[in-house]
Structure formats: structure tokens, C-alpha cells
Amino acid sequence: MSYSTLKDVEEFTTVQSSHDRPNTLTSGHRGCQGCGEALGARCAIDAAHRETNGKIIVVNATGCLEVFTCYFPENSWNVPWLHSLFGNAPAVATGVAAALRRQGRDDVRVIAQGGDGSTFDIGMGCLSGMFDRNDDVLYICYDNQAYMNTGVQRSGATPPLARTATTLPNKSYMGSDSQTGKNVPKIAMAHGIPYIATASIANIPDLEEKVRRAIGIHGARYVHIHVPCPLGWGYPTSETIKIARLAIQCGLFPLFEAEHGKQVRSTQIEDLIPVEEYLRSQKRFAHLFGKNAPADAIGVLQNIANSNIELYRLSGGILNA
Amino acid sequence: MPKTFATVIEAGTSLGNHTGSWRTIKPEYIAGLPPCSATCPAGENIQLWLSLAKAGKFREAWEVMVRDNPFPAIMGRICYHSCEKTCCRGQFDGSVNINMIERSIGDAAITNGWKFADSAQNSGKKIIVVGAGPGGLSAAYFLRKLGHEVTVYESRAKPGGMMRYGVPRYRLSTEVMDAEIKRIEDYGVKIICGNKISGIHDDIIGEFDALYAAIGAHRASKTDVIMKNGAAVIDAIDLFRRLEETPMDLPSFGQKVFVYGGGNTAVDAARTALRLGAESVKIIYRRTINDMPAHEIEINAALSEGIEILCLRTINSIDGNSILVDKMNYDEEFEILSKSGDTEVFQADSVIFAIGQAMDTGFFRDFDAIRVTEKGRIEVDRNMMTQEEGIFAGGDIVPGKRSVTTAIGHAKKAARGIDTYVRGVTMPNKTKNDVAHFKKLNTVYYRKDPRINVSRPNDLSFHEIGVSYSDREIVRQASRCFSCGNCFHCYNCYEYCPDNAIIKHLDGSLEINYNYCKGCGICSSECPCGAIRMVADEKG
Ligand SMILES: Cc1cc2nc3c(=O)[nH]c(=O)nc-3n(C[C@H](O)[C@H](O)[C@H](O)COP(=O)(O)OP(=O)(O)OC[C@H]3O[C@@H](n4cnc5c(N)ncnc54)[C@H](O)[C@@H]3O)c2cc1C
Ligand SMILES: Cc1ncc(C[n+]2csc(CCOP(=O)(O)OP(=O)(O)O)c2C)c(N)n1
Ligand code: SF4
Ligand code: SF4
Ligand code: SF4
Ligand code: SF4
Ligand SMILES: [Mg+2]
Numbered sequence: 001m002s003y004s005t006l007k008d009v010e011e012f013t014t015v016q017s018s019h020d021r022p023n024t025l026t027s028g029h030r031g032c033q034g035c036g037e038a039l040g041a042r043c044a045i046d047a048a049h050r051e052t053n054g055k056i057i058v059v060n061a062t063g064c065l066e067v068f069t070c071y072f073p074e075n076s077w078n079v080p081w082l083h084s085l086f087g088n089a090p091a092v093a094t095g096v097a098a099a100l101r102r103q104g105r106d107d108v109r110v111i112a113q114g115g116d117g118s119t120f121d122i123g124m125g126c127l128s129g130m131f132d133r134n135d136d137v138l139y140i141c142y143d144n145q146a147y148m149n150t151g152v153q154r155s156g157a158t159p160p161l162a163r164t165a166t167t168l169p170n171k172s173y174m175g176s177d178s179q180t181g182k183n184v185p186k187i188a189m190a191h192g193i194p195y196i197a198t199a200s201i202a203n204i205p206d207l208e209e210k211v212r213r214a215i216g217i218h219g220a221r222y223v224h225i226h227v228p229c230p231l232g233w234g235y236p237t238s239e240t241i242k243i244a245r246l247a248i249q250c251g252l253f254p255l256f257e258a259e260h261g262k263q264v265r266s267t268q269i270e271d272l273i274p275v276e277e278y279l280r281s282q283k284r285f286a287h288l289f290g291k292n293a294p295a296d297a298i299g300v301l302q303n304i305a306n307s308n309i310e311l312y313r314l315s316g317g318i319l320n321a
Numbered sequence: 322m323p324k325t326f327a328t329v330i331e332a333g334t335s336l337g338n339h340t341g342s343w344r345t346i347k348p349e350y351i352a353g354l355p356p357c358s359a360t361c362p363a364g365e366n367i368q369l370w371l372s373l374a375k376a377g378k379f380r381e382a383w384e385v386m387v388r389d390n391p392f393p394a395i396m397g398r399i400c401y402h403s404c405e406k407t408c409c410r411g412q413f414d415g416s417v418n419i420n421m422i423e424r425s426i427g428d429a430a431i432t433n434g435w436k437f438a439d440s441a442q443n444s445g446k447k448i449i450v451v452g453a454g455p456g457g458l459s460a461a462y463f464l465r466k467l468g469h470e471v472t473v474y475e476s477r478a479k480p481g482g483m484m485r486y487g488v489p490r491y492r493l494s495t496e497v498m499d500a501e502i503k504r505i506e507d508y509g510v511k512i513i514c515g516n517k518i519s520g521i522h523d524d525i526i527g528e529f530d531a532l533y534a535a536i537g538a539h540r541a542s543k544t545d546v547i548m549k550n551g552a553a554v555i556d557a558i559d560l561f562r563r564l565e566e567t568p569m570d571l572p573s574f575g576q577k578v579f580v581y582g583g584g585n586t587a588v589d590a591a592r593t594a595l596r597l598g599a600e601s602v603k604i605i606y607r608r609t610i611n612d613m614p615a616h617e618i619e620i621n622a623a624l625s626e627g628i629e630i631l632c633l634r635t636i637n638s639i640d641g642n643s644i645l646v647d648k649m650n651y652d653e654e655f656e657i658l659s660k661s662g663d664t665e666v667f668q669a670d671s672v673i674f675a676i677g678q679a680m681d682t683g684f685f686r687d688f689d690a691i692r693v694t695e696k697g698r699i700e701v702d703r704n705m706m707t708q709e710e711g712i713f714a715g716g717d718i719v720p721g722k723r724s725v726t727t728a729i730g731h732a733k734k735a736a737r738g739i740d741t742y743v744r745g746v747t748m749p750n751k752t753k754n755d756v757a758h759f760k761k762l763n764t765v766y767y768r769k770d771p772r773i774n775v776s777r778p779n780d781l782s783f784h785e786i787g788v789s790y791s792d793r794e795i796v797r798q799a800s801r802c803f804s805c806g807n808c809f810h811c812y813n814c815y816e817y818c819p820d821n822a823i824i825k826h827l828d829g830s831l832e833i834n835y836n837y838c839k840g841c842g843i844c845s846s847e848c849p850c851g852a853i854r855m856v857a858d859e860k861g
Contacts (some may be wrong), residue, residue, distance in 0.1 A: 017812035027837035028335030034841035238842030
């Protein structure tokens with residue numbers, strides 16, 4: 001993620017920096033300016049494409065990523081791509097995988113993908129079933145922490161105290177009231193599936209490596225990618241990567257991998273920062289710094305970061321809430 | 322395949338949807354002027370040669386250096402390196418060690434006998450340069466490079482000017498200086514030593530198309546210190562000259578030596594006295610230590626050698642061996658210096674005066690048009706030409722800082738001016754790029770990697786104190802450059818663009834595809850070195 005020196009043109013290793021990267025999600029899509037989800041999806045699917053020599057089929061749930069990439073009759077995907085419903089992508093992908101198995105095609109790999117809404121909420125049942133059956137599908141969740149496509153409604157992935165269209169703060173209400181959020185990586189771990197990883201668009205080499213690993217394993221796999229949304233979170237479009245980076249640095253978004261239900265690796269935080277720095281940079285948390293903000297509001301989020309740091313062993317030190 | 326409906330719209334790619342129309346601001350790759358270059362008096366393209374050095378291409382790096390400065394090994398030793406003061410890395414974990422890398426590569430050039438690249442085709446024009454100091458020699462080099470026939474006249478026995486007859490040998494060895502001067506001679510520049518040009522009316526001058534005067538400032542400035550009863554006073558410049566010309570016949574200055582002045586010359590004089598056997602050396606300076614014009618590195622070196630600096634004092638009079646000193650008061654708020662009324666008396670075997678030099682304006686006396694400033698310097702225009710057509714001047718005799726590097730910078734400008742003058746063409750207007758600032762960088766992408774200096778124990782001799790880096794050290798230290806304001810091909814912009822609106826060509830070059838760029842600004846924010854700026858988009 002950082003260079004101690006100037007890099008040489010030849011030294012490059014990432015798929016994203018190669019001049020002939022697949023661009024599975026190509027230009028002309030209608031994602032917002034600075035969309036983190038568009039970037040995250042291209043990075044992930046490009047990595048899978050490179051690893052499999054293009055032998056992938058992608059099933060997409062409803063959501064921004066689906067809507068902004070397939071504005072009939074245009075389509076931005078340079079891979080075989082299917083869309084059915086908001087909640088059924090894991091089930092559709094299971095079907096695709098079954099059909100391939102029936103045809104004896106074990107070279108073609110199947111990916112299902114969706115936003116946090118479809119993953120955490122409406123598609124949870126299908127996803128859990130896919131995990132339970134250990135279907136040969138890689139599921140990728142692009143987590144922008146709300147239902148963005150329909151106008152920023154709260155989802156199970158929305159952090160506590162965040163403002164969304166359905167959790168508008170007022171004098172007596174401080175925003176989304178879930179205390180810990182729903183944790184799908186942990187739910188996936190509880191299913192004991194062979195591979196789980198979290199990744200971020202602020203660390204592309206790491207993201208690519210995790211997708212590469214995931215696509216090579218058989219059975220149900222889950223990759224969860226943090227993708228900031230300038231529209232829904234309220235920050236300048238140029239800061240998408242910065243916000244993603246701050247989320248990692250404060251501990252609110254831990255980078256780790258788990259195999260068969262056990263955590264196996266995590267990425268150490270280089271320069272630990274207080275959550276405040278991350279929160280302050282987004283309008284969805286602006287009310288936490290206003291006149292009416294309760295004293296412990298930031299502490300709630302700092303505590304989540306602290307327990308992440310402890311649980312995933314992200315750093316030597318923990319910041320006091 | 323048979324069509325099942327009356328109308329079937331084929332699905333196509335989204336590439337037909339030119340999202341560039343959404344944009345109100347757009348990114349642009351820039352070529353910023355790195356602050357190091359902006360403050361290098363010779364205007365070296367430091368960033369470029371550092372990137373070559375980093376790749377182990379020392380010869381190519383040296384070739385870039387000598388585009389702007391024919392003396393890399395000398396400057397790597399005695400330049401005051403203002404470049405390092407403004408180096409952006411200084412605000413991160415210590416500036417890039419530009420000076421020491423320059424020295425090391427300059428040394429490699431001497432060791433390997435690298436020569437200058439061929440000069441331009443002969444112009445048939447003859448230029449005379451008066452003075453073979455760094456100013457005259459580098460002007461001769463730049464002019465030769467442009468294809469002119471150049472002759473340098475020097476009054477002293479050897480070329481080098483103050484580099485030879487000023488700068489002491491423990492900072493710059495004769496071998497290094499001679500090697501870099503010889504390379505200029507080998508390039509086809511004729512240097513005639515021991516030939517003083519009495520003035521610009523001189524007969525010789527008629528044969529030339531233009532003249533560059535770089536005669537330096539060698540006369541000790543006048544002083545109002547009262548001296549009686551055989552005060553043992555030595556002029557610093559005279560001491561340095563004799564050290565070079567008649568090392569066996571030096572003024573004897575005894576054991577207790579005082580040096581009067583606060584500039585580099587004073588510090589050099591003090592350190593020289595110490596090396597010549599003085600037991601105690603004290604510098605007397607009128608203002609505070611922070612005001613001393615001498616370079617900080619030099620002051621610290623002097624202090625570490627045991628030289629004492631007595632600040633806020635002026636010499637009132639010298640009576641034989643006793644010096645009467647006025648103690649000064651300094652009002653920090655109003656920055657006013659005044660005599661406190663207190664005095665002190667010191668016993669000294671000798672006092673070295675290093676209070677500045679003036680030039681010999683007599684050289685220009687026959688030309689009324691040539692103006693001399695109040696401070697006794699020759700007025701020149703932006704091409705370094707005096708009011709007299711065809712007569713150019715630079716270095717210590719024109720207004721500005723007095724340093725070797727400044728003299729080289731003047732010479733470069735003058736050579737361009739002379740070239741356009743003798744060819745009868747006009748100088749194209751050059752636009753300067755915007756200076757890249759630390760604030761425009763995104764330093765999260767750089768890892769802390771503090772600078773490393775190399776040194777040898779100081780034995781208080783006249784052998785050179787400094788040392789050069791090994792090849793590996795050059796690469797390591799050069800790698801620390803941020804590449805401020807200029808793309809170094811990290812490909813962050815290409816990786817991060819959510820719209821694939823950046824094209825990476827096979828050769829690694831980058832291009833923005835404005836058909837799709839939505840103007841989000843991510844590429845600009847995530848460029849480590851500030852090589853992309855966002856500007857208002859003036860679409861038709
Ligand atoms: C002790 C000392 C230490 C210094 N240390 C440093 C340092 O570490 N770094 C740095 O950057 N600068 C240093 N300087 C300043 C630097 O040396 C000068 O700024 C620089 O040499 C000026 O170059 P120049 O070519 O203009 O003049 P000079 O170097 O003075 O050269 C002028 C030449 O012209 C010759 N000349 C004069 N009149 C005639 C004539 N009529 N005919 C023919 N020839 C003539 C002179 O003999 C001389 O050789 C130092 C100066 C001194 C005195
Ligand atoms: C069954 C059903 N209910 C509601 C919708 C409307 N809808 C479309 S996308 C979307 C939100 C998607 O949110 P998320 O999965 O987080 O993806 P994002 O748009 O945030 O990327 C909703 C509610 C739908 N398409 N289908
Ligand atoms: S709303 Fe958010 S997730 Fe959806 S396209 Fe815009 S930036 Fe991307
Ligand atoms: S980091 Fe490099 S380009 Fe920037 S100021 Fe320093 S030397 Fe110059
Ligand atoms: S981000 Fe990297 S590749 Fe892009 S302009 Fe900046 S230095 Fe060059
Ligand atoms: S990241 Fe892409 S879309 Fe955004 S400004 Fe840069 S080139 Fe344009
Ligand atoms: Mg969402």
C-alpha cells in the first residue's frame with residue numbers, strides 16, 4: 001500500500017495497474033462520480049477474470065451495481081452476467097453452479113454479488129442456504145452501508161448512529177439505533193465455510209490477493225468489500241479512497257481472513273487513528289458533532305473499533321473511548 | 322436464431338454512453354516545478370537526475386546534471402544546497418541528500434573519465450570571457466556547448482577563481498577541482514592564464530563578438546576599526562591566496578587568533594587558522610549567532626572543532642596585541658543593534674579580517690553607459706547584459722547572493738543571452754511551471770525512510786572532510802525523492818478511477834479519456850506526488 005521508493009514501471013504486480021487489465025466493468029456505466037462500488041466491483045471481478053483466464057459467470061443482485069451497469073439496451077459488463085431479483089442472487093448462482101456441474105464444466109467459476117442490502121437483509125436466507133450447502137460459489141458483498149439505489153435507506157449494515165433517509169436524526173433521536181450492526185462476515189464464519197475475507201478499495205493489492213485466493217477454492221466462499229458512497233455518506237467525490245483508508249486506520253473496518261470458521265490472518269493497522277477522524281469526514285455523522293450530540297455518541301463507535309482491534313488483533317494499542 | 326418478437330433490441334456495450342458530459346471539473350496531468358529545482362541557483366533538474374540515479378543509471382544522471390552545471394563534483398562539495406532546504410521530503414522525514422548524491426555521481430564521472438556530449442555545430446562566433454572563476458568557466462562551457470569559440474583570460478597563474486584562491490582545501494581538493502576544469506578545456510575552451518585584461522577597452526577585445534566579465538570581488542572591504550602600534554592584522558582573502566600560491570611563506574599569526582566577521586569566509590579563516598597550528602581561535606561577530614550569514618553546517622563544523630564564537634561584539638580598535646571590543650545590545654522586538662557601553666579587551670597574536678570583499682570597478686571605467694549600483698555591483702538585465710551592447714557580466718560582480726552556484730546560474734542565463742545576441746535572434750519567452758508544494762502531495766503512499774549521511778573522522782588536516790556514497794547508497798538515498806509535481810508511474814490514478822477513464826499505454830504512459838471521465842477528482846487526490854490537478858472544464 002505504500003512505497004518507500006519511486007516505483008519502476010516494470011515492478012508492477014497488481015491486475016489493476018497492468019495496461020491490459022480485463023476491465024470487466026467498463027466505462028459508460030452510470031455510477032455516481034467517485035462511486036466506490038463501481039471501483040470495488042471492477043477490481044474484484046478483474047482479479048477473478050485474470051486468475052481464471054476469463055472463465056467466470058457473474059450473478060448480480062438488484063442494487064446500484066446492477067442498475068448502473070445495465071441500462072437496457074446497454075451493459076457495462078465484459079463477462080457473462082445475469083440478473084434476477086433483489087434477494088435471490090445466491091440461489092441463482094447456486095443454480096448456475098449446479099448446471100455447470102451437470103455439464104462437467106469444472107473450469108468455469110461462479111460469482112454472485114450484491115450490495116449490503118441484498119446481502120445482509122433481503123437475501124440473507126438464500127445466502128445462508130448457499131453457505132449451508134457449501135455450494136461452489138464465491139459471493140461478494142459490496143458494502144456501502146445502506147440501500148443506496150433507492151435513496152439511502154438504513155440496512156443491517158448501516159453503522160450505529162449514522163444518518164440515512166430512514167434514520168434522520170432529530171432532537172431526541174441520534175440516527176440508526178442498532179448498537180453493533182449486523183455482522184455478516186461473522187455469520188458466514190459461523191457457517192464454517194472454507195474461505196472468508198474482508199477487503200477494501202483503499203488496499204487494492206490486498207483485495208486482489210483475497211479474490212485470487214477465494215476463486216481458487218471450491219465450495220462456498222464470502223468476500224466482503226468496503227465501498228464508500230459519496231452520495232449516501234456525504235463527502236466530496238474525490239475522497240472515496242481516503243474515507244475507505246480512514247475506516248481501516250481507525251479499526252471500524254477490519255481487514256482479515258478466515259478459513260473453516262477460524263480467523264487465519266489480519267492486516268495490522270499502520271497508523272492507528274481515533275474514529276473521530278473518520279466520522280468527521282462524512283455528513284452522515286455530522287449530527288454527532290452538533291450542539292445536541294450526546295456526550296457518549298462517538299464513544300459508541302470507538303468501542304466498536306476497539307473491540308475489532310482486539311478481536312482481529314489489528315494493532316498493539318487501543319485508543320481509549 | 323429466429324426472432325420471437327416483432328422488435329428485438331440487441332444489448333450493446335455501455336461504451337456508447339459518454340459520461341464525460343457529466344463533468345464540471347476535469348483532471349489534468351501537470352509537469353510541476355519541484356521546489357528543489359526552483360531554489361537551486363543553477364536550476365538543476367534534480368528530480369530527473371535523482372530518478373536516473375535511483376535506477377542505477379549514474380552516467381545518464383550525470384549527463385542531466387551537466388546540462389545546468391559543469392561542476393557536479395565541486396558543487397557536491399561546496400554548494401550551500403538551498404535545494405535541500407525546500408525539499409518536500411524535509412517536511413516528512415528529512416530532505417533528500419541531494420548534495421551528497423551530486424558529489425558522489427560527480428566523483429564517479431571523474432573516476433570513469435566521462436566527457437561532455439558533443440557541442441552544437443560551430444557558429445563561427447568568438448566570445449571572450451574575462452576571469453576563470455566558476456562564473457567565467459561555466460559561461461565558457463555553456464557557450465562552447467552552443468557552438469561558439471570561447472577564450473577565457475585569467476590574471477592568476479591557475480584557473481578556478483575563489484574556488485582555488487578562496488575555498489580551503491579541506492572542503493575541496495585540488496584534484497577534484499583540476500579534473501572538472503580540465504574537462505572544460507578538453508571540451509575545446511581555451512583558457513589563457515597569467516594574462517590580466519586591464520579593462521574592456523583592451524585591444525584583445527576588438528576581435529570578439531561578445532564579452533562575458535566574471536572578474537569576481539577580491540578587494541578587502543574597508544574597515545573603520547582604528548589600528549595602531551603595529552596591529553597584527555591579516556586579510557582573510559590574502560591569507561587564502563597565499564596558502565595556494567606560496568604555502569611555504571605564510572603570515573605568522575601566533576597562537577591566539579581572532580577572526581572578525583560572520584560569513585563563510587570568516588568561518589573558513591577560523592578553521593584554516595586552527596589547521597595551521599593556532600592554539601585558540603575565536604570569531605568575533607556583531608549580531609547573534611542566528612544572524613550569521615555563514616552556512617549552518619559550516620558554523621556547526623567550526624564549533625565542533627573547538628572554535629569559539631563571540632557574538633554581539635564589534636571591534637573598536639586594535640592597539641598592538643590588544644583588541645578593544647564594544648559589546649552590543651540587540652533589541653529583538655525592533656531588531657535594533659546598538660552599543661551597550663560595555664567594553665572588553667582581548668589579547669591576540671593576530672586578527673584575521675573577513676568582513677567582505679569588493680570588486681574592482683575600474684575594469685569597466687571606460688564605458689559610461691555601464692552602471693554601478695550603490696553597493697558597487699554592475700547592473701545587468703535579465704539576460705545578464707550590461708547597458709553596453711555585447712558586454713555581459715555575472716557572478717560576484719553583479720547584484721545577488723555570492724556563491725559558486727549563483728555564478729553558474731548567471732553563466733547559464735548569460736550564455737543563452739549571448740547566444741541570441743551574437744546570432745541576432747530574440748530569446749523565446751519561457752513559461753515557468755507552477756511550483757509543486759508539500760501540501761499538494763498525498764504522503765500516505767510514502768514510507769518513512771530517514772536520510773543517511775556518511776562521514777569520516779575529522780583529523781583537522783587539509784585533507785577533504787567529506788566522503789562520497791557507495792553506489793548502493795546512492796541508489797538508496799536517491800530513491801527517497803517524492804518526485805514532487807511529476808508523474809513517477811505509480812499508477813494509482815489508473816487503478817483508482819471508478820470509470821476506467823484513464824488509459825495506460827503499452828509504454829507506460831497515461832492519458833485521460835475525457836469521453837468517460839466524470840470529474841470525481843479521485844485520481845488527483847490519490848496521486849502521491851501531486852502530478853494531477855483539477856481544473857474547471859470549459860466544454861463548448
Ligand atoms: C573563503 C571563501 C569561501 C567560499 N566558499 C564558498 C562555498 O563553500 N560555496 C559557494 O558556493 N561559494 C563560496 N564562496 C563564494 C564563491 O567562491 C564566489 O561567489 C564565486 O567564486 C564567484 O565566482 P566568480 O566567477 O564570479 O568570481 P571569482 O571566483 O572570484 O573568479 C574571478 C576570476 O577572475 C579573475 N580576474 C579578475 N580580474 C581579472 C582581469 N582583469 N583579467 C583577468 N582575470 C581577472 C580572478 O583572478 C578570478 O580568478 C566562498 C568565497 C570565499 C572567499
Ligand atoms: C423485492 C424488492 N424489494 C425492493 C426493491 C427495490 N430496491 C432496489 S435496489 C434496492 C436497494 C439496494 O441496496 P443494496 O443491496 O445495499 O445495494 P446498493 O444500491 O446500496 O449498492 C432496493 C430496496 C427491489 N428491487 N426488489
Ligand atoms: S449511490 Fe453510491 S453506490 Fe450507488 S452509484 Fe452512487 S456512489 Fe455508487
Ligand atoms: S522530494 Fe525530490 S522532487 Fe521533491 S523537493 Fe525533494 S528532491 Fe525535489
Ligand atoms: S497517480 Fe501515480 S501514475 Fe498517476 S499521475 Fe500520479 S504519479 Fe503518475
Ligand atoms: S478518477 Fe477518473 S473519473 Fe475521476 S476525475 Fe480522475 S479520470 Fe476522471
Ligand atoms: Mg448498499
